[in-house]
Amino acid sequence: MIAEAIPVAELGRYLKGQSDMSRLLYKDDFDEARNRLTAWWNGDDIGRPAMQITAPREAPREDVPEMPTPEGWLTDYSTSNFEYRVNLSRRACVKTHYLAEAVPVVSPDLAPNCLALYLGCRGIDRPDTVWCEPCIESPETAIFRNNPENFYWDFTLRLGKEQLRLGKDKFLIRFPDLIEGLDTLAAMRGTETLLVDLIERPEWVQNSLRQVTSRYFDYYDVLYDLFKDERGGSCFWAWAPGRMSKLQCDFSAMISPEMFEEFMVPVLTKMSERLDYCMYHWDGPGAIPHHDHLLSIPKLSMIQWTPGAGAEPVMHERWWPLYHKTIEAGKKVILIGFEGIDNLRVFKAEFGPKFKHFMIRIQAESVSEADYILNVVSD
Numbered sequence: 001m002i003a004e005a006i007p008v009a010e011l012g013r014y015l016k017g018q019s020d021m022s023r024l025l026y027k028d029d030f031d032e033a034r035n036r037l038t039a040w041w042n043g044d045d046i047g048r049p050a051m052q053i054t055a056p057r058e059a060p061r062e063d064v065p066e067m068p069t070p071e072g073w074l075t076d077y078s079t080s081n082f083e084y085r086v087n088l089s090r091r092a093c094v095k096t097h098y099l100a101e102a103v104p105v106v107s108p109d110l111a112p113n114c115l116a117l118y119l120g121c122r123g124i125d126r127p128d129t130v131w132c133e134p135c136i137e138s139p140e141t142a143i144f145r146n147n148p149e150n151f152y153w154d155f156t157l158r159l160g161k162e163q164l165r166l167g168k169d170k171f172l173i174r175f176p177d178l179i180e181g182l183d184t185l186a187a188m189r190g191t192e193t194l195l196v197d198l199i200e201r202p203e204w205v206q207n208s209l210r211q212v213t214s215r216y217f218d219y220y221d222v223l224y225d226l227f228k229d230e231r232g233g234s235c236f237w238a239w240a241p242g243r244m245s246k247l248q249c250d251f252s253a254m255i256s257p258e259m260f261e262e263f264m265v266p267v268l269t270k271m272s273e274r275l276d277y278c279m280y281h282w283d284g285p286g287a288i289p290h291h292d293h294l295l296s297i298p299k300l301s302m303i304q305w306t307p308g309a310g311a312e313p314v315m316h317e318r319w320w321p322l323y324h325k326t327i328e329a330g331k332k333v334i335l336i337g338f339e340g341i342d343n344l345r346v347f348k349a350e351f352g353p354k355f356k357h358f359m360i361r362i363q364a365e366s367v368s369e370a371d372y373i374l375n376v377v378s379d
Contacts, residue, residue: 021229025170026061026093026104033101036235040101041277041301045356048378051100052238052361053370056108060094077111077130079123079155089163094348097371101359103239104171106157108150111178115216116187118151119144132187139197139204142188144211144217153219161224173227174235174244179217181209181267182251191251200258209267217274221243237304238334238359242276246304253286260290265297272299279334282309291322295329302332302359315343320350327354334359344376 022031040050067087070080076088085108093104111123111130120143121132136142147153156176163173164191179187185208186194197205206293224243228234249264263364272278279302280294286308294300303326312318314335323333338344338360355377364370 008236011330019073020034021169023169024104024172026096027098027102027227030103033103034231034239034241037101040359041240048360049358051374051377053099053364053373054102054298054357055097055099055364055366057095057097057371061092061112065092065116066091070119074125074127074371075129077109077123078125079110079152080125082155082159085100085159085165086162086260089159090166091190098372099367099368101239101270102361105172105174105235106163106167107176108156108163109157109174109176112177113184113187114152114156115178115184115212116174118147118150118156118219119184119188119212119215120147121187131299134188134190134193136189139201139208142204142208146215148226156223157226160223164226172229172235172239175220175223175227176201177246178216178220180212180271181249181264182249182255184212184216185209186251191254194251195254198255198263200263203276205263209263213271215266216271221332237279237336237361238302240277240301242275244277245271245275246279246281247271247300248281250281250282250283252290253284257289257293261293263361264290265293268294268300269297272297275299279304281306285311287363288322291325295326295331300331302334304336306332306336314338315340315347323358324352324354327351327357332357332359336360336361338362341373341376344373348377 016250024030029035037050040046043277067084070084073081073084078085089106092106096104098104111117111132113132117123120135123130124133160173161323167173182194185205189197224234233239233241234244238244240346246269249260250340252264254272268280278300280300281304282294283306294303305319306320307314307319314337335358339362347358351358353367362373365372
């Protein structure tokens with residue numbers, strides 16, 4: 001049974017009583033990590049890159065009984081079983097050490113485009129993902145409305161509040177993957193149809209993007225107030241000491257730099273101005289032509305490069321010129337899925353002082369190896 005939806009304007013009564021999270025059950029040094037990250041985000045020298053290092057625990061930090069996987073379960077994004085989603089949240093962090101700047105998080109994520117679900121798309125469970133079924137058949141009848149009774153928004157709030165309750169003094173709540181701009185509009189309209197719209201009805205696209213951005217912050221602002229820690233910090237793929245978000249436009253691989261400048265740069269510029277810190281998920285070689293436009297956005301804090309399927313990994317020298325150019329433009333770079341201690345040494349030699357402008361996510365085999373990694377990357 002779906003709980004009564006909570007209107008955005010009335011959610012404030014749920015935001016009281018946030019605890020002091022200086023120590024978390026799954027990260028004893030959370031306060032120290034936040035201090036380092038605050039300094040790093042604001043341009044101070046912490047003596048090394050920001051390092052998100054995880055390592056497996058020999059035994060779970062807590063004993064959380066595992067529910068049986070529901071019959072027909074395809075994806076952990078699914079809304080088909082609320083109790084199982086809660087159980088997944090309780091178990092998410094128990095087997096992992098979160099070291100250096102890594103932070104234990106769970107999320108009430110429903111799809112890699114939650115905003116499209118909130119605005120009218122239907123989510124179709126697929127293996128390891130949820131596909132958003134387009135909901136705009138005609139531009140003339142398109143509606144971008146904040147519906148407080150939307151099933152997916154209700155599910156996000158219910159799950160997020162339960163994660164907050166269960167995670168108190170244990171882990172943080174990460175924003176769901178809202179997504180924005182052309183990616184959200186493509187989910188609502190259909191990718192091929194939107195490509196035609198860019199040519200045949202550009203004014204409609206621009207007006208729709210403005211409405212998508214407005215709706216984004218209707219939801220983001222509520223979620224930030226709900227999930228922020230007592231310092232005002234928040235998380236997507238990294239913790240930051242304020243309003244944090246991940247922005248993106250995977251759709252950009254199908255359009256020219258001129259179209260990207262016309263349609264997405266204004267969206268990203270306006271959105272970044274309403275955030276304190278933000279990263280851009282830059283996905284695949286097809287998106288490389290938009291690099292200069294991304295670097296021109298003053299408030300874009302950091303770029304997260306994803307090479308794409310079948311391409312060389314993030315450590316490969318093919319991508320080094322992109323990293324040099326990004327850091328020289330005053331941005332930071334986050335690399336997720338970095339592998340190899342020797343590659344860290346190579347990066348340290350290649351980038352010199354610029355090495356400290358990276359945030360690197362890497363898996364260690366043990367706490368002792370994590371300590372060794374920190375020694376390798378430090379001054």
